[in-house]
Amino acid sequence: xxxxxxxxxxxEARLRVRYAETDQMGVVYHSNFVIWFEVGRVELLRSLGxxxxxxxxxxxxxxxxxxxxxxYKAPARYDEEILVRTVFKNIRDxxxxxxxxxxxxxxxxxxxxxxxxxxxTDSTMKKRPLPDKYLRLFYRAMGRE
Amino acid sequence: xxxxxxxxxxxEARLRVRYAETDQMGVVYHSNFVIWFEVGRVELLRSLGxxxxxxxxxxxxxxxxxxxxxxYKAPARYDEEILVRTVFKNIRDxxxxxxxxxxxxxxxxxxxxxxxxxxxTDSTMKKRPLPDKYLRLFYRAMGRE
Amino acid sequence: xxxxxxxxxxxEARLRVRYAETDQMGVVYHSNFVIWFEVGRVELLRSLGxxxxxxxxxxxxxxxxxxxxxxYKAPARYDEEILVRTVFKNIRDxxxxxxxxxxxxxxxxxxxxxxxxxxxTDSTMKKRPLPDKYLRLFYRAMGRE
Amino acid sequence: xxxxxxxxxxxEARLRVRYAETDQMGVVYHSNFVIWFEVGRVELLRSLGxxxxxxxxxxxxxxxxxxxxxxYKAPARYDEEILVRTVFKNIRDxxxxxxxxxxxxxxxxxxxxxxxxxxxTDSTMKKRPLPDKYLRLFYRAMGRE
Numbered sequence: 001x002x003x004x005x006x007x008x009x010x011x012e013a014r015l016r017v018r019y020a021e022t023d024q025m026g027v028v029y030h031s032n033f034v035i036w037f038e039v040g041r042v043e044l045l046r047s048l049g050x051x052x053x054x055x056x057x058x059x060x061x062x063x064x065x066x067x068x069x070x071x072y073k074a075p076a077r078y079d080e081e082i083l084v085r086t087v088f089k090n091i092r093d094x095x096x097x098x099x100x101x102x103x104x105x106x107x108x109x110x111x112x113x114x115x116x117x118x119x120x121t122d123s124t125m126k127k128r129p130l131p132d133k134y135l136r137l138f139y140r141a142m143g144r145e
Numbered sequence: 146x147x148x149x150x151x152x153x154x155x156x157e158a159r160l161r162v163r164y165a166e167t168d169q170m171g172v173v174y175h176s177n178f179v180i181w182f183e184v185g186r187v188e189l190l191r192s193l194g195x196x197x198x199x200x201x202x203x204x205x206x207x208x209x210x211x212x213x214x215x216x217y218k219a220p221a222r223y224d225e226e227i228l229v230r231t232v233f234k235n236i237r238d239x240x241x242x243x244x245x246x247x248x249x250x251x252x253x254x255x256x257x258x259x260x261x262x263x264x265x266t267d268s269t270m271k272k273r274p275l276p277d278k279y280l281r282l283f284y285r286a287m288g289r290e
Numbered sequence: 291x292x293x294x295x296x297x298x299x300x301x302e303a304r305l306r307v308r309y310a311e312t313d314q315m316g317v318v319y320h321s322n323f324v325i326w327f328e329v330g331r332v333e334l335l336r337s338l339g340x341x342x343x344x345x346x347x348x349x350x351x352x353x354x355x356x357x358x359x360x361x362y363k364a365p366a367r368y369d370e371e372i373l374v375r376t377v378f379k380n381i382r383d384x385x386x387x388x389x390x391x392x393x394x395x396x397x398x399x400x401x402x403x404x405x406x407x408x409x410x411t412d413s414t415m416k417k418r419p420l421p422d423k424y425l426r427l428f429y430r431a432m433g434r435e
Numbered sequence: 436x437x438x439x440x441x442x443x444x445x446x447e448a449r450l451r452v453r454y455a456e457t458d459q460m461g462v463v464y465h466s467n468f469v470i471w472f473e474v475g476r477v478e479l480l481r482s483l484g485x486x487x488x489x490x491x492x493x494x495x496x497x498x499x500x501x502x503x504x505x506x507y508k509a510p511a512r513y514d515e516e517i518l519v520r521t522v523f524k525n526i527r528d529x530x531x532x533x534x535x536x537x538x539x540x541x542x543x544x545x546x547x548x549x550x551x552x553x554x555x556t557d558s559t560m561k562k563r564p565l566p567d568k569y570l571r572l573f574y575r576a577m578g579r580e
Contacts, residue, residue: 018325018328018329019328019332019459019464020325020328020458020464020466022458022459023455023457023458023459024454024457024459024460024461024462024513025207025209025268025459027209029455030209031177031179031180031183032176034175034176034213035176035308035310038308038310039308042369051369052368053368053369062170064170064172064175064217064220065217066216066217067216067217068179068214068215069212069213069214070212071211071212071213072209072211072212072213075209078342078343078459079332079342079343114213123170125172163470163473163474164313164314164319164473164487165313165319165321167313167314168310168312168313169309169312169314169315169316169317169368170314171314172314174310180453180455183453183455184453196514197454197513198514223314223487223488224477315499315558317499317560320469320499320500321466321469321470321473322466324465324466324469328466354460354462354465354507354510355465355507356506357504357505357506358469358504358506358507358549359503359504360503361501361502362500362501362502362503365499404503415462415510
């Protein structure tokens, strides 16, 4: 059995819906899911021993979003406990794709799913390759060697 | 020449980047573009004589987002004047697709483009058809009769 | 020794600074502390067995803010773990005062302190007395009988 | 009649309430007024020919908030046009106090009033004096020479 068959790493971030995140329809305003995606991918990095802070400061490695997609399935409501599951979908030397599932913890209802694509840049927003140490780490997290 | 060849309505909403909308990379945090899309589509409705407020209150007609897509081309920065151009991409009886371009006004640089899909619901989030008066109005705004 | 000498209840809410909460100065934008205050007072209520959701829905008891004060002592930064300590400062039949301390967990640095005053209203924003069950509960949490 | 009796400069910033700014009580969530204060003071500076961007970049002059106060009088609602009136309340060499009134434009109802105090710092958050050119300009805007 090859290493490529290892299951990919899935990080789980937990958060509770804030009153500030609701809107006058009585549900979470949709742009907040995009912020929750960020909470999710930071947690995926942390689960691998990487902080995004350290990527930015120690390695001058920034990950601006170039493509965002979100499909909303069911509304999230005030004070609910939310689970954000994040995985690497794909990685090429200057591009990282993350995938997300946003789930209501109480009954495991899928509230939204989405993807973001990020380019790797330096602090001046110039494209640069992802440092090897991260590339290897992230590939392994995808279940590849 | 047929009515179907009229150009579609494009609404232009103007806004100025707030300090609160920037992040520590020195550019606008990406979820704010999703809020700007909302500013854009509200302006498209207003340009047709419709307020979203009135759709919600007078007609019990709500438009939750079910699909969101945004492609980021260039960063927006603090205090820049931003133009959001919004059009109807497609309308079916309970679904409305909007298209957006976010442009830096000073030099007409395209910063982002995207689409949102909305279902028409009542205040309990139950799907309902778009009232005829809106359907006709929105079709006409698409350049169709 | 009288019951009035019991120490007041202090609730501790934990959160982690999100990238979306930073601004281009590289620190948390100041309005986010106001949202963190809300996270703190919801946690104070929860620590007493009360959810704000239940106050709103079951008892038609809303707590809009009428006065807000925040003194900023030191900046909060991305990814830091933050502790929000909340207490009741005072309660009169239609007014509740909360007090807050926002602390960086790693080194216990006080980042901000503040107060909010809330009136008790029904869902139409009309002033109403705080139901007795809450009044008794909150008084006890202040160390009074 | 002395120059000191000139009326102080009042800047007026206009904005429209966004759906994202409402909460499930059907009114604007209170932390957004703090962001509107920022919109107001940036406009006060601009009315004097100063951009905050230029203060930060050209003069390494930053204005973090050290004290915030807001008194809420009446709720703001979705799609309302809002006027933020901003004045200098006081200026000392490293401290600037701004005062704000948030008004519903349609009927001139006062929705909130508040103050913020800012220290003048360099980009490393170290206190520094306000450059003379700004000091003179801001004093004059207060109606003093």
